[in-house]
Amino acid sequence: MSCVPFIQLTCPLEGTPLRAQGSNWRCASGHSFDVAREGYIHLLPVQNKRSLDPGDNKPMVAARRSFLNAGHYQPIAEAVSRLTLQDLATDRPYACLDAGCGEGYYLRQLQAAASTQSVSLEVLGLDISKWAIQAAAKQDKETHCTWVVGSNANIPAPPHSMDRLLCLFGFPVYSEFLRVLKPKGRLIQVDATQQHLKELREVIYPVLKEKPHAEPKIPEGFALLSSDCLEYELNLTQAETIAQLLAMTPHLYRATAEGRARAAALTTLSTQVSVVIRCFERQ
Template identity: 40%
Template sequence: MSYQCPLCHQSLTLTDRTYRCSNNHSFDLAKEGYVNLMPVQHKRSKDPGDNKEMMQARRRFLDHDYYARLRNRIAELCLENTHQQTSTILDIGCGEGYYTSHLAQETQSTVFGLDISKAMIKQAAKRYSDVNFTVASSQRLPFSDNSLNAVVRIYAPCHHDELYRTIADNGIIITVTPAARHLFQLRELIYEEVRLHHDEAESIVGFELESEENLSYPMHLSGSDAYDLLQMTPFAWKASPGLVADLKSREAFVCDTDFSIRVYRKAR
């Protein structure tokens, strides 16, 4: 399987480090090994996606494996729910590739990682050579019809019709969303009244909810790791300089994870 041209939707063929379609639209493979399939006219800003500071914080935090239990469970679910000898898996909103590379290692599948952030994909491709990384929009997936056996979405949005178009018959979507108490202690520092996350299952057109489970555990963080966690979240925009300084200076900070993990299967 290869990519689909984001301009005319014809198949792309790789020749001499350039992807080209029958209409002669071309996209060069970067020296790091990824391909940028985000045309300028599809961008909403000059440099969409997470900024450099958020990227660095995310990488530092994930390198400590605080989310390893989630990473491992996603790989297990892919193995349990895809039955083809050779599966094709897409990680939407893959960031720096922490989950994506693990999927490739554990499932021995052809794995694609997609993110709107060029900086994220560049770093991912430098680090992980076992994944096909691309800069692209999750709202316009650069893949042909019925070509994916599984799609992983960790907090990532995507048009339902694009999921239905690209996922093969009997294929699956694995979603991860915040459950009720996710990062509760961190949010307590920022908001006077902390509301529990709504934990209702998303309805995805053309797919049936097959299973759902929660994964919850406390994280015992240093102050610097807690700061990195904050920087990974939208809460960082609401945190005062004093709160940030206090968090970074702490010797320890305990914070709960609470993930909702769901498997959807394409209806026949």
């Protein structure tokens, strides 16, 4: 058993079912959405865009692809896969959405783990960046996911259609997550802690502004099943890899030109990866 496409897509304009017809998808009202040459579907209407090219741009996606494929965040992927597959049987398929999937790294790792455990997944990768979804579709040799350009604020899936939902370093929209998850469905969320990449941030910023620690609130409609901190040392020995890491973070744009120049001058970097991985269950 392995991953297969998720096909219960809905029209982003009306929320009604979409049906595949050759090289496009249509709803009953006649709205039509083409399948791109790379195999993904664009379900982000122009009126729902906040910019002409929302999400990560092409260079950022390329940097993330190279960095992640080198295995630097492999421990995170393994932890996410374990939580996602936990308590799943092998006698039926389960629907899984990665909300903010980027170039698909974590879904590819999940597919490998699911195959090892003989778990069948119907997989949907969703991202607001056209470049990220394009890269994910191009790299999809085994997962056979459905890759969609779309927004977490308007997930193109029916109510109560998902068994598992991933939100990794992303922008959670809990009302939508609550809508598409089945009762007892699980949300796996990964967020950076204040210690995450601290040594890199110390290079970029003259003074680090630490926010007072506060326990994150449990989203309405969910129960917290687990919360664990994952930390390890990341040792980078090439300027190109350090630049790729910076390009994956919001610090690329938040930093001053001087801060970015200091980071660009680095040829080695030892920094701490520190994330919290939480698992919620829909009530």
